[in-house]
Amino acid sequence: xxxxxxxxxxxxxxxxxxxxxxxxxxxxxxxxxxxxxxxxxxxxxxxxxxxxxxxxxxxxxxxxxxxxxxxxxxxxxxxxxxxxxxxxxxxxxxxxxxxxxxxxxxxxxxxxxxxxxxxxxxxxxxxxxxxxxxxxxxxxxxxxxxxxxxxxxxxxxxxxxxxxxxxxxxxxxxxxxxxxxxxxxxxxxxxxxxxxxxxxxxxxxxxxxxxxxxxxxxxxxxxxxxxxxxxxxxxxxxxxxxxxxxxxx
Amino acid sequence: xxxxxxxxxxxxxxxxxxxxxxxxxxxxxxxxxxxxxxxxxxxxxxxxxxxxxxxxxxxxxxxxxxxxxxxxxxxxxxxxxxxxxxxxxxxxxxxxxxxxxxxxxxxxxxxxxxxxxxxxxxxxxxxxxxxxxxxxxxxxxxxxxxxxxxxxxxxxxxxxxxxxxxxxxxxxxxxxxxxxxxxxxxxxxxxxxxxxxxxxxxxxxxxxxxxxxxxxxxxxxxxxxxxxxxxxxxxxxxxxxxxxxxxxxxxxxxxxxxxxxxxxxxxxxxxxxxxxxxxxxxxxxxx
Numbered sequence: 001x002x003x004x005x006x007x008x009x010x011x012x013x014x015x016x017x018x019x020x021x022x023x024x025x026x027x028x029x030x031x032x033x034x035x036x037x038x039x040x041x042x043x044x045x046x047x048x049x050x051x052x053x054x055x056x057x058x059x060x061x062x063x064x065x066x067x068x069x070x071x072x073x074x075x076x077x078x079x080x081x082x083x084x085x086x087x088x089x090x091x092x093x094x095x096x097x098x099x100x101x102x103x104x105x106x107x108x109x110x111x112x113x114x115x116x117x118x119x120x121x122x123x124x125x126x127x128x129x130x131x132x133x134x135x136x137x138x139x140x141x142x143x144x145x146x147x148x149x150x151x152x153x154x155x156x157x158x159x160x161x162x163x164x165x166x167x168x169x170x171x172x173x174x175x176x177x178x179x180x181x182x183x184x185x186x187x188x189x190x191x192x193x194x195x196x197x198x199x200x201x202x203x204x205x206x207x208x209x210x211x212x213x214x215x216x217x218x219x220x221x222x223x224x225x226x227x228x229x230x231x232x233x234x235x236x237x238x239x240x241x242x243x244x245x246x247x248x249x
Numbered sequence: 250x251x252x253x254x255x256x257x258x259x260x261x262x263x264x265x266x267x268x269x270x271x272x273x274x275x276x277x278x279x280x281x282x283x284x285x286x287x288x289x290x291x292x293x294x295x296x297x298x299x300x301x302x303x304x305x306x307x308x309x310x311x312x313x314x315x316x317x318x319x320x321x322x323x324x325x326x327x328x329x330x331x332x333x334x335x336x337x338x339x340x341x342x343x344x345x346x347x348x349x350x351x352x353x354x355x356x357x358x359x360x361x362x363x364x365x366x367x368x369x370x371x372x373x374x375x376x377x378x379x380x381x382x383x384x385x386x387x388x389x390x391x392x393x394x395x396x397x398x399x400x401x402x403x404x405x406x407x408x409x410x411x412x413x414x415x416x417x418x419x420x421x422x423x424x425x426x427x428x429x430x431x432x433x434x435x436x437x438x439x440x441x442x443x444x445x446x447x448x449x450x451x452x453x454x455x456x457x458x459x460x461x462x463x464x465x466x467x468x469x470x471x472x473x474x475x476x477x478x479x480x481x482x483x484x485x486x487x488x489x490x491x492x493x494x495x496x497x498x499x500x501x502x503x504x505x506x507x508x509x510x511x512x513x514x515x516x517x518x519x520x521x522x523x524x525x526x527x528x529x530x531x532x533x534x535x536x
Contacts, residue, residue, distance in 0.1 A: 053425060058348065083427035093418045096441060106426035109436070155422075162426055 001028040003070075004166060004196045005050065010064035012045055012054065012220075019045045021220045022064070027213075032192050034199045034211035038248065041217040043200045044090075047168045050198070051085040052078045068166070083110065086159035090171040092151035094143035099135050102143045102154060106162035121161050129157035130187045149180025156187060160195075167191065168198045173206065185210050204244060208232060216240045288510060292503030300504055305472045309488060310498050314505055316474045320389070320482030321512075323475060324468060325457040327393025328400060333450055335397070336404030340446075343405075344412045345434055357409075364402035371399040372466035380467055387481040392468025399463055400453035407452070411445020412438055444524045451520040455513050461486045485509045 005027040012020035020042045027033045035043050048054045050066055052073060066073045073081055083106070094102050103122045112118060122139070126132040131153040135146070143154055152172055159167060173181040188197060188210050201207050207214050208228050215225040216237075224237050235241045242248045257265075299313055306312035339356075347353050375395025385391040415438050423433040439446075461484070469481035470491060483491075485505050492502035 051425065053421070056424070079427045079429055082425055087425040089418070089421070089425075091418075093416075093422050095419055095422060095437060105423070105436075106428075109423075109426060109428045109432050158422075158426065 001030060003027070004029040004068065005198075006065075006067040006070070007050075008065045008067075010046075010049065010062065010066060012042070012049055012060065012062045014057070014060045019220050020049070020062075023220075023222045024064075025215055025222055025225055027196060027198060029196050030192055030194075031212040032188060032197045032199055032210050034201060034207040034214045035217055036201060036204055036207050036214060036243075037217035037223075038243070039202075040219070042220040043217050044170050046217070047087065047170055047198065047200060050166075050168065051082050051087055053082075053087070083162050084164055085166040085168060086162060086164035088152070088155050088159055088167070088169040088172050090174050092148060092155045092175075094146065094151050094154055096144060097142070098140045099143045099146070099154065100139040103157050103161050105158060110162065121163075122157075125157040125161040126154075128160050128187065128191060129153045130183050130190075131157055147180075149176050149183065152176060152180070152184065153187065156184070160191075164195065166196045166198065168200075170200045171202055172199070174202060181206070204232075216243065218243070285510060288503055288506045291500075292505075292507035295500050295504035296507060300501075301508070304474060305488075308495075308497055309472065309492050309501060314485065314488060314501075314508065316472055317483050317485045317488040317505065318508065318512075320468070320475055321458055321484040321486070323389045323478075323482060324392050324396060324464060324484055325454055327389060327478070328396035328457050329450060329454060331394060331397035332401050332404050332453065336401050336449075337408045337446060339405050340408035340412055341434060341439075344409055345430070345438065357406075360402040360405050364406065367462070368399055368460055369462035369466075371395055372463040374398070375463065375467040386479070387467065387469030387471070388479045389468055389475055389482050390478040392464050392482070393478075395463055395467045396457050396460060399460070400456055403453050403456070404446075404449045407449025408442070408446045411442040411449070414445060415441045443527060447520060447524055447527075451517060454516050454520075458484075458509065458513055458516070459486055460484070461490050465490070485512075 003026055007023055007025050007027075010020055010023045011018065023042075023046065035046065037043055045054065049062065050068075050073065054060060054062070055078065068076070068081070068084065076084075095105060100122055103125055104118045107118060107121050112121070123132060123136075126135065131150060134150060135141075135154075143151065146154060152175075156167075156169075156172070173184055176184070185206065188199070191197060192212075199207070199211065211228055213225055214228055214231045216223045216231065216235075216239075218239055223239055224231070224235065226236075230236075231240060232244060235244060239248070301313060301318070302315050303313035304316055305314060343353055343356060372395065375391055375398070379385045379391035379394055380387060383391075419437050419441065420433050423437045428436070464484050465487050468484070468487075470483045470487055471481035472483055473480070475482040485508060489502050489505045489509065492498055492505065
């Protein structure tokens with residue numbers, strides 16, 4: 001499979017504090033690339049480095065390169081980059097407003113005005129996020145009235161409606177019950193046919209269930225990458241083994 | 250046992266606090282109602298169609314107050330039209346487009362100081378700058394601009410607080426979907442801050458309607474019906490002041506006060522209605 005995202009010797013600092021230390025990895029097109037690791041190991045910062053959301057923070061700097069389709073992300077306009085690389089946050093954050101307006105938000109930013117086009121996009125995205133059947137009759141209801149799991153799927157639909165190439169999810173199931181989690185995982189398996197997915201998760205079992213490749217992060221270092229089988233059965237690094245076995249984190 | 254073990258049982262302190270707080274509320278409301286009822290009783294009898302819709306005669310001794318109602322509307326509208334864009338714009342700049350530094354702190358401190366300056370000082374400032382220096386004379390233009398300066402700090406500060414109260418996560422959602430700064434501000438931040446911004450504007454409308462010191466220096470006190478921005482005008486508040494001060498007609502002064510109070514209540518009512526509708530439309534939980 002072709003390479004989608006290439007990260008080369010990437011360092012990131014908040015002030016003097018190094019958050020990411022020499023991270024290098026390769027993410028292939030149409031795979032679910034899962035990042036596991038304990039809290040404060042730089043997983044979220046890594047995601048935010050890819051779509052340059054870290055740029056907006058104060059007092060930080062980076063070294064190294066991140067390429068998407070062999071283009072340095074710093075040569076791409078950041079608003080266009082963020083349309084190509086969608087992001088889903090740990091807590092679902094619906095904007096106040098209707099379900100329809102939430103999903104259509106990003107497309108409207110792109111300048112799509114035709115209600116017909118928007119309707120089609122909204123339906124397509126909600127279907128892809130496995131939410132359409134539950135909300136199709138109440139698209140003009142407030143998004144805030146949906147349940148937590150529905151809100152998170154709404155956020156996925158909202159990211160999909162921008163028609164990105166890569167979908168980054170930052171612990172999307174951390175606040176959800178097992179049934180909502182299962183629905184999101186179903187959506188993920190389907191979505192990877194069209195998108196490249198980067199999934200940050202605290203839940204190693206979830207990574208085992210859905211990932212094609214797993215990377216283990218620890219204190220800002222990328223310790224090792226491999227297939228789920230490799231990581232879970234014969235990890236190369238002792239620290240990976242400790243984490244998987246539950247002796248740490 | 251030297252130290253007393255006396256202590257009031259929580260159930261009694263609870264009762265005392267409840268009665269105390271209840272009394273405070275009642276006293277506040279009682280004063281408010283007393284003022285309103287006093288004015289209504291004294292003023293309602295002069296109010297009729299002619300009082301509302303005819304011009305004052307004999308310096309206000311007879312006739313109506315229509316020119317002062319129109320004067321109040323013109324001055325308030327001009328002040329709000331000038332101050333709202335300026336104030337909201339400054340608030341957006343201060344909160345979204347700059348980082349917190351010594352410069353923004355000075356601006357904020359300045360705005361707070363300005364908000365505390367007595368309105369008569371603004372009146373004097375407006376008189377010197379607009380009436381004399383810019384040669385606008387006593388006019389609605391001078392008065393409206395002076396009022397705008399007077400309410401600007403309030404609008405800036407309330408808008409700023411309203412904008413800051415919009416969760417940062419909303420901004421992140423918008424930028425993560427490829428929204429530019431301005432798209433995020435105009436489509437997410439401002440709509441969510443609008444009820445708060447509106448509150449500041451409503452407070453300011455109330456202050457403009459009620460203002461005398463500032464207006465009497467800058468808009469004058471002409472009783473003629475103003476027809477252009479360059480005409481002098483008298484507001485209801487100024488009319489009330491002059492009627493009582495010069496002992497022209499206490500009855501008509503109270504009548505003016507009734508209209509003044511009713512219009513302020515009306516403005517508040519309209520504003521809350523707009524806010525309620527807006528929150529409903531945004532799909533948030535109203536109330």
